Amino acid sequence: MPSKEPQNPFDLPESGPILSAVEFEQFRYFIFTEAGIDMPPSKRALIQSRLSSRLRELGLDNFSSYWRILKQPDNAAERQKAINLLSTNETYFYRESEHFSWLQFHLLELEKQKKGPIKIWSAACSTGEEPYTIAIVLAETLGINGNWSLYASDINTRVTAIAKRAVYPLERVKKTPPHLWQKYFLRGRDEYAGQIRVIPELINRIHFFNLNLLQPKNFNQYDFDIVFLRNVLIYFNEDTKQTALSNVCSKIVEGGHLLISHAESIRNKELPLTMEAPSRYRLSKPT
Numbered sequence: 001m002p003s004k005e006p007q008n009p010f011d012l013p014e015s016g017p018i019l020s021a022v023e024f025e026q027f028r029y030f031i032f033t034e035a036g037i038d039m040p041p042s043k044r045a046l047i048q049s050r051l052s053s054r055l056r057e058l059g060l061d062n063f064s065s066y067w068r069i070l071k072q073p074d075n076a077a078e079r080q081k082a083i084n085l086l087s088t089n090e091t092y093f094y095r096e097s098e099h100f101s102w103l104q105f106h107l108l109e110l111e112k113q114k115k116g117p118i119k120i121w122s123a124a125c126s127t128g129e130e131p132y133t134i135a136i137v138l139a140e141t142l143g144i145n146g147n148w149s150l151y152a153s154d155i156n157t158r159v160t161a162i163a164k165r166a167v168y169p170l171e172r173v174k175k176t177p178p179h180l181w182q183k184y185f186l187r188g189r190d191e192y193a194g195q196i197r198v199i200p201e202l203i204n205r206i207h208f209f210n211l212n213l214l215q216p217k218n219f220n221q222y223d224f225d226i227v228f229l230r231n232v233l234i235y236f237n238e239d240t241k242q243t244a245l246s247n248v249c250s251k252i253v254e255g256g257h258l259l260i261s262h263a264e265s266i267r268n269k270e271l272p273l274t275m276e277a278p279s280r281y282r283l284s285k286p287t
Helices: 021-035 041-058 063-071 076-086 098-113 129-142 157-165 178-184 238-249
Strands: 118-122 148-154 167-169 185-187 195-198 206-210 224-228 252-259 273-277 280-283
Touching: 021 041, 021 063, 021 076, 041 063, 041 076, 063 076, 076 157, 098 118, 098 129, 098 224, 118 129, 129 148, 129 178, 129 206, 148 157, 157 206, 178 185, 238 252
Parallel strands: 118 148, 118 224, 148 206, 224 252
Antiparallel strands: 167 195, 185 195, 252 280, 273 280
């Protein structure tokens, strides 16, 4: 009798509930209205995968039951958990390093011009690698106790908790210049082997908080010299991109700078932004 061919694991049906087209549209609408993230139909499998773990935790066997939970007016905590699951966060130290080379040069110019503190905002900080990289550049250029303030925000409460803890796997810091390792990182031992932690002196210089860029009413800081808004515009459609950019621009000082990812662009000519270089814009407010 011929032996049976082994079954290809990629042909096996996925276990657990399947997200229907109607349910996908419900969750797609949810993450769009709550966070401005525009999920195309190609992201249906991603939404199913990310929410399946939450269904298991709650003992639910279908996505419609979870949708009914999210719609309950008094369930803001669960809606935040869903936002955390559906918002994408992937980053590492010194990502798009050209921005940090420019930052170091520009900080020296700002130090000559300003009397007050230099203010920088990492507006979509994810798990913290971006603001800690900014903080390292600030510390190297102006001193760790220098006259600077750094704010870091994200809509996702889970990632800001990781950022405040400041513990990372070694591969996240592989692009950090070697001479900065001993100054700004502590190597983990025993159960923390293979991990690093940012030094407390640097952690304490960053103000982490949660913020929806489409509804920044509770963020009362203004006059930022530089705002980093990288790798977030790609998840917005044109309308939400306009709203987010207008809100961010209102926080930037006249002549200040906005940095976006090299994979992004700003085409709206109504915004008070002039491109100085790819992914770097200067703000000039109308008189």
